[in-house]
Amino acid sequence: MSEALVAAEAAGAGVEPVPGASGARQFWRRLRTQRAALVAAAVVALLVLVALAAPLLTALEGQDPTTYHPSLVDSARGGVPIGSFGGISGDHWLGVEPQTGRDLFARLAYGARVSLAVALAATTVQVLLGVVVGVAAALGNRWVDQLLSRAADIIVAMPLMIMALALLAIVPSSFPRPVLVALIIGFVAWGTIAKIVRAQTLTLKELDYVAAARLSGWSTWRIARRELLPGLAAPVITYAALMVPANIAIEAALSFLGVGVKPPTPSWGQMLTSANVWYQAAPQYLLLPAGALFVTVLALTVLGDGVRTALDPRAASRLRVGTGSKREAKAAAEKDVQSDVQSKVVQSKVVPSKVVQSKEVQSKEVQS
Amino acid sequence: MSLVQVTDLFVEFGDLRAVDGLSFRLEQGAALALVGESGSGKSTVASALLGLHRGTGARVGGSIEVAGTDVQQASDDELRRLRGAKAAMVFQDPLSSLDPYYAIGDQIAEVYRVHTRVSRRAARARAVEVLDRVGIPDAPRRSRSRPHEFSGGMRQRALIAMALACEPALLIADEPTTALDVTVQAQILDLLHALREETGMGLLLVTHDVGVAAESVDEVLVMRHGRVVEHAPVADVLEAPTEAYTRTLLAAVPRVDVRRTPPGALSESVTGGSGSLLPDASAEGRKALSPGAGAAVPPEGASGHGGVAFSGDLAPGARAVPAGAGAAVSPEGVSGDGGVLSSGSSVQGARDVPSGEGSAVSPGRASGDGGVVSSGASARAARADVPGGPAEGPEADSPATGAENARGVSAGASGDVVLEASGLRREFGRGKRAFAAVDDVSLTLRRGETLGIVGESGSGKTTLGRMLVGLLQPTTGEVRYEGHARVGVNPAVQMVFQDPVSSLNPRRSVGESIADPLRARGERDERGIRRRVTELLERVGLEGAHYDRYPHEFSGGQRQRVGIARALAADPRVIVCDEPVSALDVTTQAQVVALLGELQRELGLALVFVAHDLAVVRQVSDRVAVMRRGRIVESGPADEVYGTPQDPYTKQLLAAVPALDPQVAARRRAARRELAAA
Amino acid sequence: MRQPSVRARRVAAASAGLVLAAGAAACGPKDNDAKGSGGDSTPHKGGTLTVLNADPTENFDPARLYTSGGGNVPSLVFRTLTTRNRENGAAGAKVVPDLATDTGRPNKDATVWTYTLKKGLKYEDGTAITSADIKYGIERSFAPELSGGAPYLRDWLVGAADYQGPYKDKKGLSAIETPDARTVVFHLDKPEGEFPYLATQTQFTPVPKAKDTGTKYAEHPVSSGPYRVVTNENNGEHIVLERNKYWSTATDAERKAYPDKVDVKSGLDSSVINQRLSASQGADAAAVTVDTNLGPAELAKVTGDKELSSRVGTGHFGQTDYIAFNPTVKPFDNVKVRQAISYAVDRSSVINAAGGSALAEAATTYLPNQKSFGYTPYDLFPAGRTGNAAKAKELLKEAGYPKGLTVTLTHSNAKNFETSPEIATAVQDALKQAGITVRLQGLEDNDYSDKIHNVKTEPGFFLTHWGADWPSGGPFLAPIFDGRQIVKDGANFNTGLLNDKSVNAEIDAINKLTDLDAAAKRWGALDKKIGEQALTVPLFHPVYKRLVGKDIRNVVISDWTGVLDISQVAVK
């Protein structure tokens, strides 16, 4: 999956402190102005709700995700569900699974639990590892930086799927599988976020308010916690929001390779994998998980864009899905009015205090 | 027909009316400056002239006619034909205003071809031609360079070349020199002047800097809050402003040729309050908070105190007897050649020197002479006839002696050295790319004095400042605080930063930021911390209730006050101010400078004042060091350095400062031209 | 014995139905009529046959192949002493002579077997095939460099156990004699009436010593069959075979070899193979597959399409998928528990999970339901179609588990396989009715294979299966139930750890029989006898549906292999 690309998008977020980028209130206020993001948030909330309430909902339906119903499938025809639309009925709201006759609604709802939980947990692991390594590399001395950056390089250069295959085989099967899948996705894909965090920390570290905190006499740890981490929130949250759907897709891919979450625990990836071949004989079997995945990833991506926009208003005009000329006008107005102020800030930036990393554009201020 | 005719222009961004009922006209070949502070709407006007607000969602009303085109009614195509061909615009930041990816010649050629049906080759030739005209040496070759390969001044010349390409009737220059160093600024203004003489095009100059306007135009239109405050020929505006705001604005402009006003005078004048000058108490910004109640502290915006600092042609003696200095200010004091204008009759200076303060606080000021030692090019040393300046050790004897002498007058018991740097060198990068931002700099700072460090961009002044506070470690050399060599930061040495935006954590309340030094040193009593922070906030002219507000709720000047309060919270002996006012409007600048002076006097602080602005440095410093390319080229008491500069670079710098008198400006320009020709 | 193919490519197998790995074996179209699609049924010579396979024919070296009946693609290049009968259905489960003039002449107690080569046998280079080449071919299969074949030669030949092949041991294998260029004699440790079956394996292919290139031989093995290897790319991923002009029907009654050229492409996804066969575009019209069958989803689609269903052949291969118990693990030491589970199993759920009634037949016997195995129907613990929960509960009560019990079922995580999670889940669901809570322990394929075949780690209750090396009860029952075949420090297949003297004795007795029909009957009886111990719960015998391209004629699927025999196929 395009981890690097997701990262690249995230990297642009909030490199500098934005005037007025403070507080959760601001964030919510800005998020609220985005209709697409709000719809997406509602969809995500609904999905989470469905996942959480899966036992309740299926109880309502009177089904569970594991019970076989051999009588509902046509054994002579490969186990295709009997009845129209994959056996949809009052008992089985979305029909049943071919071959087993398990209730699809129940599997979809329970699958949401697994897929979302795995993706969220994996993202958490990635973010934690990435932030710790990235911050440590940025704040540590040259050797620590070298070591950790190299480690991140190695992680990035390792083929994710292969490592996942190998690691999944090593860990004893008694280890809960969804947790394992989450951990492994998390552990093999933190390199990029570590790089982002490192770059961002290096930028933040040079900001005056961090210097001021140092002058206050705070320890490095305290500065990292109080001054740097909040500043990392924007790119990290943005990255995370975009990484969740990517992780769902990775889980699906692992299932496709046969090493994902194990049956009978349903996951969308696993359902997709087994439903794949049923596209002609029982289309709804494929369309349901595919649709669920599509909606989820779509909603999370749109929400991710929204979060990013809310955290970094300058990006407002860039990644937004829906657009409105009104908002653009406002942004333009702010920019115009600020331009006078900024005009002065431009002046007298002296020697870049840290010599440029590759890819960071250096404007040569030193004139001859 | 006028070149530009604007009638009842208004521009609205959403709820914000940026320009409100503006009318003016500009004749062929004439030059008009739009002058105003941040948010005055002057840039918005400039954009409106070219119809650049179209399609952005801004509402534009009134009528605009430029070079025969009705901008409001024109079709998109007509507008495009106006832009660049009849009216060309030069922008503020020359680096970002050029496409970084294409060669400069190509960019000019592209613009030329938009308006002229010529071959690529011809367009390219035209580009070289105009580049040559604006003084780009070796234009054919340099036209193939990309913007980042040019220096700031060259880029601005290139932009001007682009503007010239189609021989427009009107040149709109939006803060064309704001991002440039003062010496480069002078060159660009000279260039504009020369081009105007040559081509007869009209000039609309947008600037916040009255000095720049004085140098360049015939008429000035002062704007405020989107409205015209005053519109008159430049000499009239400068010499006899009719509007209070104009006077305030002028008064606030620091003058490089006026000696320093002693701190006593500074603070008292503030209290003296020339508030009447400012009809609107919230001069500084739209969001300014209501003024504080502290008696000794000037409410933000309600003071014209800045004017005081530069008001008089002070007798030399004033330096030694500071307390009464500020009082003797002649209202319209114009000092001969300097062309210094004293803005208001209202400037009273010190009314009452608080008892006991005058003598206690004054010593630092007099300590200047020779205290600064620059081994590399110690002008002071040279003056003292010690041979072989560069070969000298960092602690040259003779200047030191001189310093002792000078200090003896008033320094007294408090004249001891608090901060001392010797042989500081700082390199960046490694291997081939390594360069020394600061090279072999030594200096001393005594209790209660102010040392100004002035230099253009790239001179290493900020790096030096950061080494002094311990944020950067010198590659070689050392910094001693009260005689002890020191590594890393020290709460007793604090810093006030340049950028009011980035110097406060946007995610923490200002109170929390100010409380940092208190907590860091182990203070745990929350009530005590809050009390102390409230005290500090009030001391710097804010309200205690601001504790829980966030930086974005404050204006630039207020944020800078918060930064000062944070520095004070550590009970420092030394504060290094790194361009503390360069991002502020002039009126605000003056207030912040005044505050610093006042605090220095009250607390016996030693200040290091790092700035690019020669005038501001002179205004606050006892001693001044001029930096260039990492070295100190000249140093000494402020008056000596400014009055009788020895180093050619210092002279050049001083000569480049815009004068506030058009005649003086013209004389200087001629002088510069001769200098360049020679 | 075919094993859960460790090499089954997980990826390739992922989206198909039950996929048989390369080298799969027997079958028999019961619903025969596996003729090509209508039209003129006289097969023509010529054309190019395309073979679309999921798994590459790796290590194309007769010493290294593990095949049943000589394999499919290998059997186009490698001739053996005997071979399988190339007929549809049960007739195809017979062993017939190939290079040899007969299926072997045993001595009285079946410990010495003598073969005579036909006259005029030649390699692809025109040189004659000699008995010494047969001997050399077998010898080199003992070289550790060329591992991979079946274990029988090592087990049966006199003094072969420690033999390390001709590269290290120049003396050769004394158990094989070649008194003259056409005669080869085998001396066995013990009576083996089924030796003719063994002689179908590719290890009995002649290899000219002068042409032996060791591990490189697979790149270009010397052909004795109707086709020679023209290209063998990437270790069997793409093999192109063309006619061997020195082969003639005069010496080979079995292989028809209609096409001029055979193009074997592999590494394809199973669903893609079936898609391509069903679309039958271009070269795919003359395409078959020898390792992929129709999965349930595809079957569901095909059954609704007349044209397509006319192109489907049905194959049976001697295989049983079953639940195995390790009676040394509690509670499976208690025969009543094992019986209870036998009663509780819901075979219809399991069969559905395996692809439905068209792809699996319920099994109540351990031996496959084919005559050649000696199939003797029995159902000792009748569970009906959906399980007899009441009887199971009753037995559990007797066993001391009145409240039911919780057990762990071990299975492989490999998808769509006989031991896959889907089947395990079906078992789990069925046993729930009987009050038995099943926890699933899915293992990665290698791990699973290691664990269940190691007496130290063998779980108590797991899914496994057994397939025939040749269609007879011997290789089906002996490795699993012969107590002397328990391996303590290696791969053990007697998972029930059964060491019953009477069973062992009966196996020995049957092995002496050279009358294969008589032997089959006794294998059947033995099967039933062992079944009483409830060491396994037979679940189903798989059925294979094979789709062929629209221009394919003369489809033959024997019960021996269950796949269509490409040596018989013609292209329109």
Added chain:
Amino acid sequence: MSGFAGFALRRAMGAVITLLAISVIIYVVFYATPGNVAQITCGPRCSPEQVHQVAQQLKLDDPLYLRYWHFLEGIVVGQDYSTGTSVEHCSAPCLGQSYQSDQQVTQIILTKLPVSLSLVVGAMVLWLLMGVGTGVLSAWRRGRISERALTGLTLAGISTPVFVIGLLLMIVICGQLELLPFPEYVSLTDDPEQWAWGLLLPWFTLALSEAAYFARLTRASMLETLAEDHIRTFRAYGVGERSLVGRHALRGALAPIIALNANDFGSAVGGAVLIESLFGLPGIGQELVHAVNVVDLPVVVGMVLVIGFFVVLANAVADVLYAVADRRVVLT
């Protein structure tokens, strides 16, 4: 670029260290992986004695460090292998020999690499065309219906797993509409036309999801550039919108696109496992998954190193291209 040699040297050294670290990790991880390699190689029915012989033959009984040492030795000086009848020399850099097939790993890589490269290079061209094209279009038409439609389309590309899209496309396009032949890899040198036809669908499938990311990236960077001052300059000089978008904004967006493209290219060489297995393309990814399943350590290490090499190389190329695209960047 005077510092280029230094840059190349530093990058090369970094790459060697990275690759060595990767190989150590793989050795350790696979050492811990269940699966008796000798048993797998020998076959499930091999007796303990035979398994032991095979283990000896493959030097599997050596301790881990010794095996790793042999591996390094092979890279530096090459290695000799017995085929039984003769001794084969695998010349340096020798990555060893497959346990399963006795083929030299370098040989396997050489046969698989063209497939993966064909797939990725072709897909890259497509994803750049589709992605950048869509991005430019939606940046240009920002705010209009057509932009929303394009945005929706790209999001759809991101949110549908490739194995679903790929199979559906294949069934519909190849199976039912018969517009394209079923994907198959034919060597470029054998038949360029067949090569292209056979790979078209895999290219498209692989490109689809990538294109979606690129469209988003392009649009974002272009809008960012469009908001920059120099665009305002050109607008103020009467330069038309099309030139602003197509010439200036696109040029500004190019550098990040190039850089990311190189990165993605690197990881796709080994990362297109799903596409390769779905379409039966015998590339690196598919081989690697197979090797992992049979614990064929030499092949796994070799393949992972190749993939790692491409990622590292692609990163370096990305930096160089970035520096070329944006001359202001200093290579370090």
